[in-house]
Amino acid sequence: MASYAFCAQLAKHPDLGRWQVTVCGGEPRVAYDRVRLSDTFTGKTPQDLELASEAWYADHHIKLRTGTPIIHIDREKQIVLTASAEEIPYDQLILATGSNPWVPPIEGVDLPGVFVYRTMEDVEAIRAKGESSQSAIVLGGGLLGLEAARALQGLGVETHVLERASRLMARQLDELAAEVLLKEIEKLGIHVHLGVSTEAIRTCDQKLQIALEGEESLLADMVVISAGVRPNDQLAKEAGLEIGPRGGIAVDDLLRTSDPRIWGLGECVWHRETLYGLVGPCYRMAEVLAANLLAMGTGTRFSEAFQGASRATTLKLMGIDVATLGIPMEVSQGGGRYVYQEPGICRTIITEHDCVVSAVGVGPWPERDRLSLAIETGQVFVPNQFQHFEQEGLLWQPGTAVPVAEWPDEATICSCVGVSLCRIREQVLNGANLEKVSQTTGAGTVCGSCRPLLAELTGEGTGGFKIPGRKTLLVVSVLSFALLIAAVVVGPWPMSQSILDHRFTFEALWRDPLLRKITGGTVVGLAVIGLALSLRKRWGWLQFGTHGFWRGVHGFFGLATLIGFYFHTGLSLGHNLTLILGVIFLALNLVGAATGAVAAMEPVSTGRAGLTLRQWRPILTWLHIGLFVPLPLLVLFHAISVFYY
Structure with missing residues (x-):
């Protein structure tokens, strides 16, 4: 995975052409996602887990040689020797040899039916054996061991997990979290044995017998060893490179080994007294190393340094959320x-x-990502937050701001053109700035209300964006709401019973047929203009004014239409089709006012409020459009009844 990540970083740069890149892999396949190995037990194919195809390497002029393990490095001649005795010269050599499964030095680990859990070939062999087995034992209660146990149980195999430590995932979890995890795993039907040591594996009546120190032996059809990993540093050690005290190829912040022409990358390296076994740090190493080698190719100074990376782990283990954040406890x-x-x-x-x-943490933790960011940035908390945590399990009060970067991938950033956070992130990861993101995705090119969010995501600040027409839209939306509420509270205009009543003269609006036609025509005219303005973002030829400005004007005409409707009807909605027309018209304006208010508040709303507004805006918009659809036909029938009947 680290090798692919490095190649992917190289492929982004036009300077890649300065290098002839050859990738030699010991496995007979392209790079794949080891983190998801257990998915192959639930229907995924090896191809589903591939990080890139052979064609991808060819398209980027990278020579890929699978099934070509390197067995020797001649540092003096600057060549590597393959298992088939082929010599390959190098100017710069990158060792991304990963790690090997650690197999305990006990009797019987080489017996048929005993497997390790590390590669795609290992998984395929385990699955083939598991389909004909009734029982299995997994040695190791760490992450990979528990994944293997769950995968075997999914095949219908009775599964036991043996862990030498007193708790599961002893390196990641404290005693309380491990106890909760144990109970949840046992609920799934997996048998867990803690604090047990395996002395030997022997054959017994066509089964495997696992002899335990001070315990009764266990019988099973197969055994999977998943007792941890060790850096694959043997090739570097034989070449005379410096090795860390706990294994791993020693590298500096440039990821350079003790030989200036050889570099280390991924799980195989020892950096600042640390071995990294997680994907995140390995990918960060790939970024640093790619940048520095490209700089070397152009004769410029090294621009990047690897200064460590977060070892936070968030995963779903057997369907159970597990998180370890910050430094080890x-x-x-x-x-x-x-x-x-x-x-x-x-x-x-x-x-x-x-x-x-x-x-x-074990189990769902809604603040997990936000807490991870707080740990990385050194956020200071107040004492009552810790008290609230002990009472409710949360550090922040519900509804407080959540940075846009923590929103779900499917969250809508630009409501106008329907651009999700996931699409924006893809562009940002490819190095796009705000303007490039807008140009590529269309986000921020219509009303501009999402530009503050785009600026936050691209790291270009969050302020300084004024959205034309926003305040106008908000004011007319609020006034429309107020007018609609007043109409409901006050009700229809009370008609006078005598010509001497002072209201009689004003009521000519509703008694005089000509005036009623004029007010009705005015309402229709205002509605048509408002409809035309709502289509502004579809008219590329109309260059005068911005979409935000015309949207504010659209809201103003909506308010004017509502006032005209009051003068036309006095809020006496009539009967039959006339009543239906009036109710739909008022509902249209109510939803329109809500849509306008939401659109106006989007640019100045962050956190959960901003996320909620962006979720509701498209819903309200389509509801607004849906309510408009029957109106033309209803207005036509109403006009015919007035003029001809």
Whole structure:
């Protein structure tokens, strides 16, 4: 995965042509997503997990050689030797050899029916054996071991997990979180044995017998070893490169090894006393290394340095949410420890100087992503937030602002053209600025209300954007609401019973047929103009004014139409089709006012409020349009009845 990430970074730059890039992989297939290996047990094919096709490498002029393991590095001659005795020269060599599964030194690990869980070939062999097995034992209660156990159970195999430590995922979870995870896993029907050591694996009556230290032996049809991984540094060690004290190829912040022409990348490296086994840090390394090698190719100075990366882990294990954020809990000095528990949920945070430095959770945690950002940025909390956490499991009060970057991928950023956050993120990751994002996706090119959000996502600030017509639209929308509410409260105009009544003269609007035709025609005319203005964003030839300006004018004409309707009817809606026409007209204006208010508030709303407004605006818009659809026909019938009957 690290090798592919590096190639993907290279492929983004036109300077790639300066390099002849050759990728040699020991496995007989292109790079694939190891994180999702267990998906192959539920119907996914190996092709579904591929990160790129062979054609992708060819299209970017990268020579891919699968099934070509490198067995020796000759640093003096600057060549590598393949398993088929082929010599390949290099100017710069990148070692992205990943890690190997650690197999405990016990008797029987090489018996038939004993597997490791690491590669696609391993998974295919485990699945083939599992389909004809009734029972299985997994050695290791870490992440990969639990994934293997769940996959085997999904095949209908009775599964036992043996973990030497006193809790599951001992390196990631504290005791409380591990206990909750254990209970949830046992609910799934998986048998977990903690604090047990395997002495040997032997054959017994066509089964495998697992001898346990101080415990009764267990029998199973197959055994899967998933007891952790170790950096695959053997090739570097044999070449005389410096190796870290706990294994791994020692690299500096440029990811350069002790040989200046050899570089390290991914799980195989030892950097600043740390081994990284997560995807995120490996991808960050790929960015740094690609930038520096491209700089080398153009003769410029190195521009990037790898200074470590977050080791936060958020995953769904057996359908159970598991999160570890910040520094490992055993590393933290810990000024405070706060815990929240309920059935199936455990959340723990560690604080130092009023900042959260570490967090562990099992079960759903709605603030997880926001908390991760708070840890990375060193956000300072107040004491009552920690008290609220212990009581409710939340640090923030419901409804408080959530940065747009934390919105769901499917959240709508631009309501006008229907652009989601996911599409914006893709452009930003490809290096696009605000204007490029707008040009490519169309976001922000109509009314402009989403431009503050685009600026936030592209890192170009969040202020300074004035949306033409926004205040006008808000004012007329509020006035329309007020007029509609007043109409409901006051009701129809009370008609006078005598010509001596002072209201009689004003009532000529409704008694005089000519005046009624004039007011009715005025209402229709205003409505037609308002309809035409609502189509402004579809008229590319109309250059005068902005869409925001014309949208404000559209709202003004909507208000004028509502006032004209009052003068035309006195809010006496009549009967039959006339009553239906009046009710639909008022509903149209009510929804229109709501749509206008939502559209006006979008540019100045952030957090959950902004997300909610963008979710509701397209709904209100289409409801507004839907209410308009029957009006022309109803108005036509109404006009015919007035003029001819």
